[in-house]
Amino acid sequence: MTLSFGTRLRSAMDERGPLCVGIDPHASLLDSWGLADDIAGLERFTYTVVEALAGTVAVFKPQAAFFERFGSRGVAVLERAVVDLREAGGLVVMDAKRGDIGSTMAAYAEAFLRKDSPLFSDALTVSPYLGYGSLKPAVDLARESGAGLFVLALTSNPEGSEVQRAVREDGRTVGATMLAHLAEENAGEGPMGSFGAVVGATLGDLSAFDLDINGPLLAPGIGAQGATPADLPAVFGAAVRNVVPNVSRGVLKAGPDATALRAAAERYANEIRAAVGA
Numbered sequence: 001m002t003l004s005f006g007t008r009l010r011s012a013m014d015e016r017g018p019l020c021v022g023i024d025p026h027a028s029l030l031d032s033w034g035l036a037d038d039i040a041g042l043e044r045f046t047y048t049v050v051e052a053l054a055g056t057v058a059v060f061k062p063q064a065a066f067f068e069r070f071g072s073r074g075v076a077v078l079e080r081a082v083v084d085l086r087e088a089g090g091l092v093v094m095d096a097k098r099g100d101i102g103s104t105m106a107a108y109a110e111a112f113l114r115k116d117s118p119l120f121s122d123a124l125t126v127s128p129y130l131g132y133g134s135l136k137p138a139v140d141l142a143r144e145s146g147a148g149l150f151v152l153a154l155t156s157n158p159e160g161s162e163v164q165r166a167v168r169e170d171g172r173t174v175g176a177t178m179l180a181h182l183a184e185e186n187a188g189e190g191p192m193g194s195f196g197a198v199v200g201a202t203l204g205d206l207s208a209f210d211l212d213i214n215g216p217l218l219a220p221g222i223g224a225q226g227a228t229p230a231d232l233p234a235v236f237g238a239a240v241r242n243v244v245p246n247v248s249r250g251v252l253k254a255g256p257d258a259t260a261l262r263a264a265a266e267r268y269a270n271e272i273r274a275a276v277g278a
């Protein structure tokens, strides 16, 4: 029987700590690593990160756009990275931020959440802004495959608030409504449900929101966007136990040296552990 994503994620967090390293091969990072902004540079960058960190970090979040910009050969690099990371015991959250009308959403879900898909990942980031219900095909297929979703609820960027903090007719904000849908999705699941929210670590006090969704909270924004591991308890309160903090550029800029990459990831992992008491 396939264990659920929430169950596998909780074990991985317990064993390796909650840090998620983002694999975002920005052109500027390739340049600072002394690599060309081409397929060979992308390949070298990606496999250096995979080889350096696959055995020690709990969760990886490859950002699909940085691979897609090289066309099919870039996607092939992504496919191999996903397989290698998973074989080394890491969990892969594919950051593709998909969202569409339900019938098309089913095809996006198949691309990333069907077990025999070349890009099958442990979880996928999705956008609920065509209506939470439009994500149903992805929710259903994730359940069937033992995978998970991370739904954009309160994003780390300042522009997000015009949508996510908009107040609905029932007096709730849009973001709070997404969190409530996820709490429903995860009801009764143990040790934690598989349907997570993306909640930026940059957002300051979130006590106005009920973050107790019995699921993981993916928290980008640490490092390059200015948040620090020490901010996590104040932002997330009691929900900090379920937080998976993502660091992309903050770790990646330490490359290309594998030892330096490992040291950067370890430093963030230790700071996060100290802050959240994991």
Ligand SMILES: O=C(O)c1cc(=O)[nH]c(=O)n1[C@@H]1O[C@H](COP(=O)(O)O)[C@@H](O)[C@H]1O
Residues within 6 Å of the ligand: 022, 024, 061, 063, 095, 125, 154, 155, 156, 157, 198, 199, 200, 220, 221, 222, 223, 224, 225, 246, 247, 248, 249, 250
């Ligand atoms: O879903 C995401 O991963 C995401 C949501 C969000 O609200 N903010 C956010 O920064 N992200 C992603 O998290 C990563 C952050 O990268 P760094 O700022 O380099 O650590 C990028 O891949 C973003 O696309």
